[in-house]
Every structure is written in structure tokens, then in C-alpha cells.
Amino acid sequence: MSIAALTSAEPxxxxxxxxxxxxxxxxxxxxxxxxxxxLDTAESFGEVSSRTRKKVPALQGRIVFxxxxxxxxxxxxxxxxxxxxxxxxVQDFSASVSSLSKGETFIDTAKNIEAMGADVLVVRHSSPxxxxxxxxxxxxxxxxxxxxxxxxxxxxxLDLLTIRKAKGRIEGLTVGLVGDISHSRVARSxxxxxxxxxxxxxxxxxxxxxxxxxxxxxxxxxxxxDDILPxxxxxxxxxxxxxxxxxxxxxxxxEYSRFYGMNQERVSKAPGDLLLLAPxxxxxxxELTPEVADGPNSAILEQVKNGLAVRMAVLYLLGGKTxxxxxxx
Amino acid sequence: MSGPEQRLCDALGLDALIIRxxxxxxxxxxxxxxxxxxxVRSRGVPLAERIAIxxxxxxxxxxxxxxxxxxxxxxxxxxxxxxxxxxxTDIPFAVDGVEVILVDDVLHTGRTVxxxxxxxxxxxxxxxxxxxxxxxxxxxxxxxxPDAVGLVVVAAPGARVHxxxxxxxxxxxxxxxxxxxxxxxxx
Numbered sequence: 001m002s003i004a005a006l007t008s009a010e011p012x013x014x015x016x017x018x019x020x021x022x023x024x025x026x027x028x029x030x031x032x033x034x035x036x037x038x039l040d041t042a043e044s045f046g047e048v049s050s051r052t053r054k055k056v057p058a059l060q061g062r063i064v065f066x067x068x069x070x071x072x073x074x075x076x077x078x079x080x081x082x083x084x085x086x087x088x089x090v091q092d093f094s095a096s097v098s099s100l101s102k103g104e105t106f107i108d109t110a111k112n113i114e115a116m117g118a119d120v121l122v123v124r125h126s127s128p129x130x131x132x133x134x135x136x137x138x139x140x141x142x143x144x145x146x147x148x149x150x151x152x153x154x155x156x157x158l159d160l161l162t163i164r165k166a167k168g169r170i171e172g173l174t175v176g177l178v179g180d181i182s183h184s185r186v187a188r189s190x191x192x193x194x195x196x197x198x199x200x201x202x203x204x205x206x207x208x209x210x211x212x213x214x215x216x217x218x219x220x221x222x223x224x225x226d227d228i229l230p231x232x233x234x235x236x237x238x239x240x241x242x243x244x245x246x247x248x249x250x251x252x253x254x255e256y257s258r259f260y261g262m263n264q265e266r267v268s269k270a271p272g273d274l275l276l277l278a279p280x281x282x283x284x285x286x287e288l289t290p291e292v293a294d295g296p297n298s299a300i301l302e303q304v305k306n307g308l309a310v311r312m313a314v315l316y317l318l319g320g321k322t323x324x325x326x327x328x329x
Numbered sequence: 330m331s332g333p334e335q336r337l338c339d340a341l342g343l344d345a346l347i348i349r350x351x352x353x354x355x356x357x358x359x360x361x362x363x364x365x366x367x368x369v370r371s372r373g374v375p376l377a378e379r380i381a382i383x384x385x386x387x388x389x390x391x392x393x394x395x396x397x398x399x400x401x402x403x404x405x406x407x408x409x410x411x412x413x414x415x416x417x418t419d420i421p422f423a424v425d426g427v428e429v430i431l432v433d434d435v436l437h438t439g440r441t442v443x444x445x446x447x448x449x450x451x452x453x454x455x456x457x458x459x460x461x462x463x464x465x466x467x468x469x470x471x472x473x474x475p476d477a478v479g480l481v482v483v484a485a486p487g488a489r490v491h492x493x494x495x496x497x498x499x500x501x502x503x504x505x506x507x508x509x510x511x512x513x514x515x516x
Contacts, residue, residue, distance in 0.1 A: 018414065044398070044415035053451050056401040086401075316401075317412060 023135045023142040024314050026151035027192040035193060039161050042306070042313035048085060049308055059088035059319045065118040067110065068145070069095040069125045074280060075145050075154075078304075079122045082311035088319065091118075106130065107137045114138045120318050123147075141318035149183045154314060155279055156189025158307040160197065162299050163234055165306070166275050171198030174231050176222075178260055179238030179287060180209045180249075186279045187238060191217050202228050205260060208249040225260050229270045236277040237262055237287045253286055262288040267297055275299055332507030337482060340501035343463075343494065346479035347376070350461050351383035353477035354430055362428045362456045367395045369445050370416045372434040375494050376463055380432060395420030397431075402444035424453040430477075434492035436462040439473035464503055466490040 019034045027035065048056055064083040066076050076092065083090045093113065104112075110121060120141040123131040128150035135142045146152040164170050175194050181187045181203045191214065194201050201219045203210050215221055222228045229235070240256060250256050262276060276288070276297045284290045293300060338346065358364055364384075368377030374396045381392045396419045406412070431445055442460060449458060461477040466484040480503060484490050487508030493500055 041415050044417040047418055048401075051452060056451070057447070058401040058406065316415075319412075 019317050022318070023131070023144075024153050024318065025132050025135060025142065025144045027153050027156045027189045027196070028151065030192075030196070032196045032198075035157070035160065035196060038157060038310070038313055038317065039164060041317060042157070042161055042309040043165075045085075045309040045312040045316070046306070048312070049305065055085050055087060057087045058316055059083065059086035062086075062088045062119040062319050063117050064088045064090050064120045064122065064315060064319075065113050065116075066090065066092045066145075067095075067113065067121050067123045068093065069106075069123075069130070070146070072124055072146065075124065075152075076122075078307050079143075079145065079154075079311050079315075082308055083120075083315055085308075085312055086315055086319070088119075088315065107134065110134050110138050114140050120315060143314060143318065146185055149185050149188070151189045151192075152185040152279075153189050154307065154310050155186050156193045157314070158303055158310045159186075159190055159236060159277055159279070160193050161306045161310055162277060162303050163199075163275060166299055166302070167233065170194065173233040174200045174202065175234040175236060176202045176204055176225075176228055176232045177236050177238060178204045178225060178262075180240055181205055181214065181238070182209050182211055183241065184238050186236075190236060191219055195219070202232070204228055206250045206256070225266065226269075229266060229274075232270060232274060234275045234277065235262065235270075236279070237282075238279065239281065239283060240286055257286050261286060262292050264289065264291050264295075267292055267295065270297075273297075277303060279303070332488070332509050335505045335507070337464075337490075337503040337505055338480065343492070343501045343503065346463055346503075347379045348383055350432075350463070350477050350479050351380050351387060354380065354384065354459070354461055355387060357459060357476055359428055359457065363426070364430065365393045365395065365422055365424070365427045366430045366432055366461075367397050367420060367424075367445075367449060369431065369433040369441060370396055370398045371497050372492055372494055373397075373432045375497060376434060376492070377430075377432040379494075380430075380461065393422045395422065397445055397448055399441060399444040399448050402448045404440060404444065418448065418452075420452060424449060424455045427455050429455040429458045430461050431458055432461045434463045434494070435490050436460075436465045436473075436475055436478075437468050437490075439469045439471035442473045443471055463492045464490055466505075 019037050048054060066079055068076050080090050118140050120143060122143045122145050123134060124145040126148050128148035130147050131142050131144040144151055144153055160170060167173060177187050177190055191201055195218045202222050203214055203219050204222045204225050207223055210221055212221060274297050278288060278300050282293055284293060366377040366381050368374035377394045381394050384392050398416045398418045400413045400415050429449060459476040462475040463479045464482055465475055465478045466482045482490055482505060484505055485508050489506040491504050493502050495501060
């Protein structure tokens, strides 16, 4: 990098609006400026992860609790690592071995953990709105790490960051979300984030998995992947969950793969700079073939790296909010 | 309300100050050890850039320049109500075995320098780190002293000293702003 480039960005971008939120519950709640602010902060944290010593003291003395009422090794590991890179103390909490199994309520569990000094609770729950409920009953910061089929905001943010870094912008792009839209929290967070930042979103999949009602969020609905591929700058391939297949929402995995799987033939018909995302874990041979998953259009591992940066940014921005307002009740 | 503002040097004076800093850096350098400049964001970066230009004029050698954001190393984070915006560290060279000249605009309490030393040491193991400061205004709270100083200013507690430099600022100068008088509210 040239010397001039170091100062060309000066004066630093003012915190136009910054992010004054105490919780991250979903992208639906954030403005376009707040989303860009979080992404800018995440880009700064990307540099920390590229160092030999990948650690900064920003959250020294803070305690981050991972409250996972639903299994998720990947997201929990990413949050844990992000907190550790900021020098926070991290404690994992698994519902299966907790007092919840002895009859304690969800809110009481969270209040007990807060009483142990938690500054931030990272919450995953199978019920939509569970993190929102906790946010009304505890004073520490709440990060939604996935609530049912509602939202997964840090996944949405990391997808946005991956697109912004690869394409240099989000505004004006056309992004296809392909797969099980009905049951996907990732899809909802992507829809909110992408449309707020000026991208066009096309939802694509079998009619049983793509509800028409989502048109109301400003999306286009399509049932043929081949028809929309030439228009796409980005395709985000969502995972087909095996339990959905057992509900009979589509005839067979093989048929799904034939119509909606990203294979080399489809990639070759798409624009050359098509960016391929997949939130993972990926089912090789179902939503995408191995050569596509590992091919030049794939940004899957970049997503993992960017996920760490996004979670560091969110923990940093929430970890400093010590002037907690009183709980509502 | 602030007290009156007194200009201590103008753009030409700032140029002279930068030449003085470059001379002191060359006088104090270790022979055979590569040199690099690291400016503390925000105003330390254009200062480092200008010093590098002067060093090149004097020696013919290009000296690499990096930018250091010390936000994540501040010791007052616990007290912050709204956490500062990150501007990012950008040091495009390895610091291992290098004589790093840390450059900042004003040296006051020494807390920024302490944070910067920790931040640089997290990036590698320099041969040594030296401190170049445009203006030393006194009032240290930590045992930190500069190796190169452009200007020494006496400033009462509560007074402020600003180095204004392009492209961060529209004008180039060094000013001292007096402490507000009793009964006045500082802006």
C-alpha cells in the first residue's frame, strides 16, 4: 500500500449514526446506516484476525455467555472465538444439562446467568422472539444467534460483508436466495439486510418452500433457478433440512438437487463473476456439488472468516454498553 | 466555552518542525537496522507521511509508513458510554527487527503512547521503538518521554494544544487554547 493511500481516507468517516443499540435482535430493526456501520467495524476487525497474535484487549474483564437452547457448533464456536479475540471471558451454557430440565423458566435461567456478572448473552432458541423476550427482562446486552425461523442477524451481516468485499458494493446487485425459504431465519435476515442496502432479492425454490407472502417484503418470487440465474450477481444457497423432506414438502432430495442444486453446468451458464454463498453446513451433492463448493465462484470459507469479524464487531459494539437502562419489569 | 486560542506556529512553522523531527530521527537511528514510521491515527499518520518525505530528501531512501489505531488498547474503555469508532490499523510491513518510529501529534499524559506500544508489540518484535512527537505539552501521567520533539510548549492543566495538519484539517498550524476561567463552562 502506498503512503498516500494510508491518509487518503482521512479525515476518518464520522460516525454518521453509529449504532447506539443495546441489543442485536435482528436486521429488521436496523437502519441502512447502522448496518453499514457494523460492516465497517467488522472490516477493521478482519485485520486483527490476520495477525500472528490474533488478540486485542478491548473486552478485557467482560463476560460473554453463550446461551444455546438449540445445538449449533459452528455459530457457537464463532462467537466464542470472537469473544476470546477481544479478551473477554466466555462461558458456554447448554440447555440439556441446565436447570431448565429441572423446571426452571427460560427467563429465570437468564436472570441467574446475569447475576453471575454476564455483560452480553448470545442466545439461540428454537422459538421465534425468544431473544426479544429476554431483552425485556435482563439488563445485559442480547445478541440473537438464531431464533426459530425468524432471524439470524450475524449470519445476515456476514453474508452482506462477504458480498460487499467481493463486489465492492451491495446497492444495485441482484441476489438470489435459493432453497427452503419458509423455514429459514438466514433468508429473513438476508431479505431485510439486502433490501435495506439497495439490492434486489429473488427468492427461488419449490412452491411449497417459498411463500408468496414474502413478496410483501419487496422480493421477487421464482420457481425456476435456470430462469433467474443469468440475472444474478450473487446466489445464496440455503440448506435443505432433512426433517423437511420427511414432511413431504418436496418429492425427493434427488429431484430437489436436479431443479435447484448448483452444479458446474449451472455455474457455467451464469455470469462469470457470480458469487456463490452458502450458510452451511453444506450438503455436498444436494444444494451444490463438490466442484462448485470448492470452485472459484465459491465464497463459503470467506463467509466463515467474515463471520468471525462480524461477531467481533457486534460484541465490541455491545460490550461497551454499561449504562444499562432498568428492566421493564 | 473555551478560553482564547493562541497560534504557536503556522504552516511554515509546521514544515520547520517536521524537518527538525526528521533530523533528530536520523541522528538517533541505529546503523544497519531498517527504519519504519508508524503514525498514530488520526494526525500522527499525515505527520509520519511528511517526515518520510523529508527523510527521503535527506537520505534518498524510502521509509515505509503505517497507520496505527489504538482504540482497542485504550485504558478508559470501562468508562466509555459510547465506544469509539474504529479507524483500523494498516501497517503494510513486518515490524520484526525494524526500528519503529512511533509518530503522534501531541504528547500529554502518555496514555496514548502506552496503548500504541502495546498495539505495536502485538504485531511483532521490533528491534526498538522510538517516539517522535510534534508537540510536547507536558502533564505526563505515565513515565514516557519522546526521543524526537518538534516543539515544547508549556500548557496549564485544562488547557489544550492542537496540531492541525492536512488532509485531516483545512489549515496547518499549532495552537494553544487556554483553560476556561473559573465559572466558565468548557465547550
